[in-house]
Amino acid sequence: MIRxxxxxxxxxxxxxxxxxxxxxxxxxxxxxxxxxxxxxxxxTAEELDAQLTWIEEQLDGRPYGVxxxxxxxxxxxxxxxxxxxxxxxxxxxxxxxxFVDDLLDRYGIPRLPVDPGRDAIAAGMSRRGAEAQLDAVFxxxxxxxxxxxGTAPPHLVERAHDAGMAVAALVxxxxxxxxxxxxGVDVLVAQxxxxxxxxxxxxxxxxxxxxxxxxxxxxxxxxxGIASGDQMAxxxxxxxxxxxxxxxxxxxxxxxxxxSVKRKFLAAGSGDTVRSPARTGKPARQLRSAYHDAWSAPxxxxxLPMPLQPLLTLQAWSSIDAAADAGNPGATELQSxxxxxxxxAFTELRGAGEITREMARGCERRIAALAGLVR
Amino acid sequence: MIRxxxxxxxxxxxxxxxxxxxxxxxxxxxxxxxxxxxxxxxxTAEELDAQLTWIEEQLDGRPYGVxxxxxxxxxxxxxxxxxxxxxxxxxxxxxxxxFVDDLLDRYGIPRLPVDPGRDAIAAGMSRRGAEAQLDAVFxxxxxxxxxxxGTAPPHLVERAHDAGMAVAALVxxxxxxxxxxxxGVDVLVAQxxxxxxxxxxxxxxxxxxxxxxxxxxxxxxxxxGIASGDQMAxxxxxxxxxxxxxxxxxxxxxxxxxxSVKRKFLAAGSGDTVRSPARTGKPARQLRSAYHDAWSAPxxxxxLPMPLQPLLTLQAWSSIDAAADAGNPGATELQSxxxxxxxxAFTELRGAGEITREMARGCERRIAALAGLVR
Numbered sequence: 001m002i003r004x005x006x007x008x009x010x011x012x013x014x015x016x017x018x019x020x021x022x023x024x025x026x027x028x029x030x031x032x033x034x035x036x037x038x039x040x041x042x043x044t045a046e047e048l049d050a051q052l053t054w055i056e057e058q059l060d061g062r063p064y065g066v067x068x069x070x071x072x073x074x075x076x077x078x079x080x081x082x083x084x085x086x087x088x089x090x091x092x093x094x095x096x097x098x099f100v101d102d103l104l105d106r107y108g109i110p111r112l113p114v115d116p117g118r119d120a121i122a123a124g125m126s127r128r129g130a131e132a133q134l135d136a137v138f139x140x141x142x143x144x145x146x147x148x149x150g151t152a153p154p155h156l157v158e159r160a161h162d163a164g165m166a167v168a169a170l171v172x173x174x175x176x177x178x179x180x181x182x183x184g185v186d187v188l189v190a191q192x193x194x195x196x197x198x199x200x201x202x203x204x205x206x207x208x209x210x211x212x213x214x215x216x217x218x219x220x221x222x223x224x225g226i227a228s229g230d231q232m233a234x235x236x237x238x239x240x241x242x243x244x245x246x247x248x249x250x251x252x253x254x255x256x257x258x259x260s261v262k263r264k265f266l267a268a269g270s271g272d273t274v275r276s277p278a279r280t281g282k283p284a285r286q287l288r289s290a291y292h293d294a295w296s297a298p299x300x301x302x303x304l305p306m307p308l309q310p311l312l313t314l315q316a317w318s319s320i321d322a323a324a325d326a327g328n329p330g331a332t333e334l335q336s337x338x339x340x341x342x343x344x345a346f347t348e349l350r351g352a353g354e355i356t357r358e359m360a361r362g363c364e365r366r367i368a369a370l371a372g373l374v375r
Numbered sequence: 376m377i378r379x380x381x382x383x384x385x386x387x388x389x390x391x392x393x394x395x396x397x398x399x400x401x402x403x404x405x406x407x408x409x410x411x412x413x414x415x416x417x418x419t420a421e422e423l424d425a426q427l428t429w430i431e432e433q434l435d436g437r438p439y440g441v442x443x444x445x446x447x448x449x450x451x452x453x454x455x456x457x458x459x460x461x462x463x464x465x466x467x468x469x470x471x472x473x474f475v476d477d478l479l480d481r482y483g484i485p486r487l488p489v490d491p492g493r494d495a496i497a498a499g500m501s502r503r504g505a506e507a508q509l510d511a512v513f514x515x516x517x518x519x520x521x522x523x524x525g526t527a528p529p530h531l532v533e534r535a536h537d538a539g540m541a542v543a544a545l546v547x548x549x550x551x552x553x554x555x556x557x558x559g560v561d562v563l564v565a566q567x568x569x570x571x572x573x574x575x576x577x578x579x580x581x582x583x584x585x586x587x588x589x590x591x592x593x594x595x596x597x598x599x600g601i602a603s604g605d606q607m608a609x610x611x612x613x614x615x616x617x618x619x620x621x622x623x624x625x626x627x628x629x630x631x632x633x634x635s636v637k638r639k640f641l642a643a644g645s646g647d648t649v650r651s652p653a654r655t656g657k658p659a660r661q662l663r664s665a666y667h668d669a670w671s672a673p674x675x676x677x678x679l680p681m682p683l684q685p686l687l688t689l690q691a692w693s694s695i696d697a698a699a700d701a702g703n704p705g706a707t708e709l710q711s712x713x714x715x716x717x718x719x720a721f722t723e724l725r726g727a728g729e730i731t732r733e734m735a736r737g738c739e740r741r742i743a744a745l746a747g748l749v750r
Contacts, residue, residue, distance in 0.1 A: 001750045173646055174719075193568070194578035202645050203569035203578040205600025205609060206716040210645055225580025234580060234609035236748065237741050270577045270585055271548055341581040344549075366612050367745045373611065374739055375376045 002363060005219040006242035009166060009187070010035050010063055010143055014360040015242025016232070017189075017221060018352065019067055019146075023051045024254035025352045027058040032356035037065035037146060037244075044120045045132035052140040065144035065168070066137050070130040070153060071282075071306055084129060085119045088311050095301050100316050103294050107330030109316075109323050118314040125280065125307035127153075134159070144168055146189070149198055149282070151176075157184045170223065170244075172200025177211045181218070188215050189244045192224030196247045196340035198284045199224065199275065205238065212239035227251075227342040229362015233370070236363070245359075247340040252352040260324035261287075261337050262349065270344025279338075281309035287343065289336040291320075377738060380594040381617035384541060384562070385410050385438055385518055389735040390617025391607070392564075392596060393727065394442055394521075398426045399629035400727045402433040407731035412440035412521060412619075419495045420507035427515040440519035440543070441512050445505040445528060446657075446681055459504055460494045463686050470676050475691050478669050482705030484691075484698050493689040500655065500682035502528075509534070519543055521564070524573055524657070526551075532559045545598065545619075547575025552586045556593070563590050564619045567599030571622045571715035573659045574599065574650065580613065587614035602626075602717040604737015608745070611738070620734075622715040627727040635699035636662075636712050637724065645719025654713075656684035662718065664711040666695075 001007075006015040013033030018025060021043075026036030038055065040048050048066075055064055104111065123129040137145060138159055145160045146168035160167045161184070168187035169180040177188050190211040192204025202210075204224040212220045219242065222235035227248035235243045249255055250265055257265075264287060274288035278295035281304055286292070294300060303309045323331035350358075376382075381390040388408030393400060396418075401411030413430065415423050423441075430439055479486065498504040512520060513534055520535045521543035535542045536559070543562035544555040552563050565586040567579025577585075579599040587595045594617065597610035602623035610618045624630055625640055632640075639662060649663035653670035656679055661667070669675060678684050698706035725733075 002748045003750050004748060174644065192578060192580065194581055200646070202716055202719075203567060203580070203600050205567065205579050205606055206569050206645050206719065209603065209605055210719060225578050228584065230584055230613055231580055233612035233745065236745055237608035237612050238605055269549065270581050271575070341577055344577075344581065344585060364749055367742075367749055370608065370611055370742045371746045373377045373379060374742055375378050 002236070002360065004236070004241040005217075006187070006221065009219060012063060014356065016356055016359055017065070017242065017244045018249055018356065019244060019246045020249040020255060020352075022249070022254055022256040023055050025249045025252055026055055026064055028252075028254055028352035029249075029356050030059055030062045030064050032353035033360065034356040035063060035065060035144070037067050037144070039067050040133050040137065041067075041069040041125060041148070042121065044117055044124065045136045047117075048133055049136040049139060052136065052142070056140060063143035065146060066142045067146040067148055068130060068133055068137065068156075069125055069148045070134070070156060071125065071127060071149045084123045084126070085116075085311075088123055088126070088308060089119070091308055092304070092312055093301070096304060096312055099301055100312060103291070103334075104316055104319060107290070107334050108328065109319050109331050109334070112315070112319045112322055114315055115318060118318060119311060122307050122311035122314050125310050129307065138163060144187070146170065151179045151183050152185060154183065168221075170198075171211060172202060172207070174210050174214055177214050181215065185218075187219050187221065189221045189223050190240070191244070192222070193275065194285075194341040195224030196273070196285050196338045198280070198282055204235070208235065208238035208240050224340060225342055227345055229359050229364070230366050231342075232359055232363040233366040246338075247342050248355055249352055250337070250339055250343075251346040251349055252355055253349045254352045257337060258321045258325050260332065261321065261335055264332070264335060265339060265343050266346050266348070268343045268346070270341045273339060273341055273343060277303040277309070279309065279313065279336075281306035284338055285340055286338050287336045290333040291336055377611070377735065379611070379616040380592075381562070381596065384594060387438060389731065390611075391731055391734055392440070392617060392619045393624055393731065394619060394621045395624040395630060397624070397629055397631040398430050400624045400627055401430055401439055403627075403629055403727035404624075404731050405434055405437045405439045407728035408735065409731040410438060410440060410519070412442050412519070414442050415508050415512065416442075416444040416500060416523070417496065419492055419499065420511045422492075423508055424511040424514060427511065427517070431515060438518035440521060441517045442521040442523055443505060443508055443512065443531075444500055444523045445509070445531060446500065446502060446524045459498045459501070460491075460686075463498055463501070463683060464494070466683055467679070467687055468676070471679060471687055474676050475687060478666070478709075479691055479694065482665070482709050483703065484694050484706050484709070487690070487694045487697055489690055490693060493693060494686060497682050497686035497689050500685050504682065513538060519562070521545065526554045526558050527560060529558065543596075545573075546586060547577060547582070549585050549589055552589050556590065560593075562594050562596065564596045564598050565615070566619070567597070568650065569660075569716040570599030571648070571660050571713045573655070573657050579610070583610065583613035583615050599715060600717055602720055604734050604739070605741050606717075607734055607738040608741035621713075622717050623730055624727055625712070625714055625718075626721040626724055627730055628724045629727045632712060633696045633700045635707065636696065636710055639707070639710060640714060640718050641721050641723070643718045643721070645716045648714060648716055648718060652678045652684070654684065654688065654711075656681035659713055660715055662711045662714050665708040666711055
């Protein structure tokens, strides 16, 4: 067992946080002695409520967390909540709608019927939209609430602390960290550029000690480039109190990603990702596909700000995923998902609990090996 | 003391390689128990010969190495060696010459007289030009010869092995590593994207274990993001047999960089670098300055291939450095040099020997601390 400020804070066995949108990954990580964190951004407020209920039933008191995306700056409509999707939809330029339509045509993607839930998820990536998710979270008992983008709003920190929950925040620069600390955040997640999802330009090797240097006694987790016990030991060597892993669970059997995208992940190399705003409107690392090449080709429109870009593209992604699962070759070329550079190390699908336990064991083995180098 | 396959191979005390263009950094690192490696690319063949003679006099048998840049693909002229500079100069487009001239004018940089030695250095960054450097190297007794870019030519590996020297190569992808191993290289340096100089896109946390996985029994060094004992311990945790450090010596008193650029380094943050082809013609990480912004502005010409871009700009860099040292504010805005993201951690200038010893001690302290986490 590895004891750090994080295992003390959360009351877990291993300083391994498993961030994923799949409820069964969250429960398997927590059951294996890690700390599962559900990505709320993939759900409407109603779905989130149901998922958290299920997770708590499974975990029977074991701790888990929730990760929200409450962005600081978004293209929010000045409308009330009932009109939010319509007001946002009215902001989508005709050029962008035509570009996405043409892209699907060129790759021969049959369209699924429009799913209002996908629009609601996109709208949730706005400051206003995220408020409904907050209410769903505080109707439950996560041990930790994280904010994935920007400084957590003061009422989030206050509500969480009042409810006895720790607050974490993902940071990509020292300045981010200083603002989060001033906002009262309890745990900083130093997310290196090699990470999947919304990420900055500074690598984990450099960012982690820099954030540790400003965090004082608050635990810092390293994120980005960590999918093995060796990488976990490296993160601890950099001064982290634990690791925040996202990508590795995409190689778990419990992950809800389409089988077709999991196959692409297993085949991908570490150089096959791209940091692009073409999916969410903010730079996020993803598996590079024909989709990103199209958005960066000459003449392509500039991606829209969050949440308009997700609103523009989420329905298209549903169609692409369904077509790829059905073997459509154009869809397979376009298909992508958020993933970090560690995707190059994926060789097989494993259980999320097994991944957790093997990472912890591997970390202990590596620490013992390091000690053996010293004469 | 930390014993690894690298300390065994090179007969050194610490698995720390110090790569730098300053002969006194090389000797101080080797004297402190590390392994100094001279960057030959900064010198003409004649200068290199003189530097290696000086280094060997200082070191009195202690081992050191040389790093060459023998590129695989360059815009070599079809001329013989005496005409190489002239033949290369004839390939510089008028648009590019005018762009550099205008840039210096806009920032008010007085021109130094043209230095033929700078042109010779630029020409040395060609396959033909590098041959003269090879001859200078093999007139001496380095314990290791490294090639910084692309696969080492077979005659380099052969001559080195015949002379009892180990051959190292810097790699940024698994495919690079496989080609280097096939070419008979003895030591692989996995260079992460956070490194200064010519670097790829994959971060050290991901690249190092990937290269270790294909290297078999040949030692792998981690490069990129390593300037402290903690970062060195992280590299060893990733499976490296040691570290190849470049940037950290730019914060040493012995480094020959202009005082003005050292001041910029001390003031810089970890987010202040850029990976750009605007200096050498190949993507290389540097301190970001007005120079890079000018080259990526709309209407700027595309950088030329190596060695034409260095030939185009090396005289300009001499003028910029001299003007910056004299306090010219425009020159200070333009000034830059190769450096990795660790530049954000530089707070003072120290002796290169002290840096080496402190890194080794810090690594041992961190390993002991890691062992203390295991219950």
